[in-house]
Amino acid sequence: MDSQEYGRLRAVGETVVVVTAVVGAMTGVGVRSLAGRLAGRRPPPVSCEAACLIVAVLAQVAPTATGVFATTVFGWWCVCLSAVDLLVRRLPNVLTVGGAGSILATAAVTGHGREAMVGAVLLAAPLCVTHLALPRSLGAGDVKLAVGLGAVAGIAGPAALLVSALLPSVLTAGAATFTRVARARRRSENCGVVLLPHGPSMCLATGVALITAG
Structure with missing residues (x-):
């Protein structure tokens, strides 16, 4: 060249x-x-x-x-x-359910329906169990979001699905710890437990999974 x-x-x-x-x-x-x-x-x-x-x-x-x-x-x-x-701190059905349906339908049309469905079930099922057992710790919106994210990760492969399953909790916990420390420093006191929405971490983790999966 x-x-x-x-x-x-x-x-x-x-x-x-x-x-x-x-x-x-x-x-x-x-x-x-x-x-x-x-x-x-x-x-x-x-x-x-x-x-x-x-x-x-x-x-x-x-x-x-x-x-x-x-x-x-x-x-x-x-x-x-x-x-x-x-x-x-709410995930609208029009986005979660609508998005999941669109992703699964597109996957089926393009020949990736099986991988998408398996990914959706594997990512959403544990969150559904957690929501039913401890509804205050995880919202129903997060479970619905996991269907669409799991479908995308399932198409990308097992490695992407694993990252999408494990990384969100680490990201949310890290963000909560950082927020707590920052608030404590500003107020010079312990601010106790900090609760943050889990959806952004789920989305970011799946994005990282897609990039690393190539």
Whole structure:
């Protein structure tokens, strides 16, 4: 490859990144508006735009154009879910059930229905048992979310499914500990147990699982 061809490829790559970032940021405006309507109050300015931009850029690591599109849409769905959960600690059925149904239907049409269904069951079943035994520790919305996330992780493979199952608890516990320490330092006292929504950790863990699964 000569220097001119390398320069052209580099210019094309930089253009793709810029266009992708712009599209991601513009989509974030819509995501923030939707999350605001579902939650009853808007997320902080630029929050969803930045998150959707990052998702769009990271999704470019997918090996095919179809994979890039699917990963991007999945990531934007996760951003909207996480924004609502962080605002009101609630995961709307229109997002969890609607998203899970869309993912399972798409998987069936594309020939991945079995893997998606197995992943959905394996990820959601333990959370369902936990919710029934200790409903205050885990909401029904998290169980419904696990169906869609498990379907995606199941398609990506056993390693992705394992990360999606184990990492969320670590992320939530870590965030709760950090929040507790930060509050204690500001108030110079022990703030006790800090309860945080679990949905964002579930979404982030599945995103990490997809990236590491390649």
